[in-house]
Amino acid sequence: QKEEELLKHDISKQTHLYNIITTEEDKLVGRCVLLNIDHLNRRANVAIVIGEKRCWNKGFGREALRLLLDYGFNLLNLNNVMLTTGTFNKRAIACYKKVGFKEIGIRRKARILCGKKYDLIFMDLxxxxxxxxFVARLIEQ
Structure with a gap:
């Protein structure tokens, strides 16, 4: 009963933030979050950061994102998850596409970094x- 109450409380939240920790070293290397969760319309935004450069291009982001999306779609019953990133972030865009995100629009010159203007890409899944x-297999066991 207590686990069920905790799950209900967790599911009702509008933000779910999780740490990304390496299994080998048990070290924090990044974070991922489902935010702006709209349970009525079954949609949310997602964001992820891998702060440790040594962990870039090793699949940490892709794996964390897939687990978070699995949780969002299969336990929170979301239907649409969206994200935004700058056009300069080629590594992230490639990761998002591998996971299955599709580009749905561009907001021109909407991010300014060090005085330089960049377009923002909107993607959803x-x-x-x-x-x-993953979640479905756990439930079936």
Missing amino acids: LAEEFKSD
Whole structure:
């Protein structure tokens, strides 16, 4: 009963923030978050950062994002998850596309860094397009 109450409380929140920790060293290397969760319309935004450069290009972001999306789609019952990133962030864009996100729009010159203007890319993913079954396999066991 207590676990069920905790799960209900967790599911009702509008933000779910998780640490990304390496299994080998048990060290924090980044964070991922589902935010602006709208339970009525079954949508949310997602953001992720891998702060440790030594962990870039090693699949940490992709794995964390897939687990977070699996949780969002299969436990929170979300239908649409969206993200925004700058056009300069090629590594992130490649990761998002590998996970299944599709580009849905551009906001021109909407991010300014060090005086330089960049476009923002909007991407989203629908539950029906998501290919993971991690949570489903856990429930079936």
